[in-house]
Amino acid sequence: MKEDFSMFSKRKDMDSKDYYLSDDGYIVFTESYHLKRGYCCKSSCKHCPYDFKKAEKIPKKG
Numbered sequence: 001m002k003e004d005f006s007m008f009s010k011r012k013d014m015d016s017k018d019y020y021l022s023d024d025g026y027i028v029f030t031e032s033y034h035l036k037r038g039y040c041c042k043s044s045c046k047h048c049p050y051d052f053k054k055a056e057k058i059p060k061k062g
Contacts, residue, residue, distance in 0.1 A: 018033035031047040034040075040050035 031049045
């Protein structure tokens with residue numbers, strides 16, 4: 001039985017090339033999925049093809 005993860009995406013045509021489950025049970029979207037989606041969500045996804053990097057936190061002086 002295929003698991004239904006459609007609640008995590010507006011795409012209803014996801015297949016096994018679009019995601020996998022991590023060892024901890026998290027859904028990990030693949031580069032293929034991100035390219036199909038067509039834009040960066042700016043969440044620092046593991047397989048982001050858009051090279052988004054969150055700004056490093058700079059420690060406050062004081």
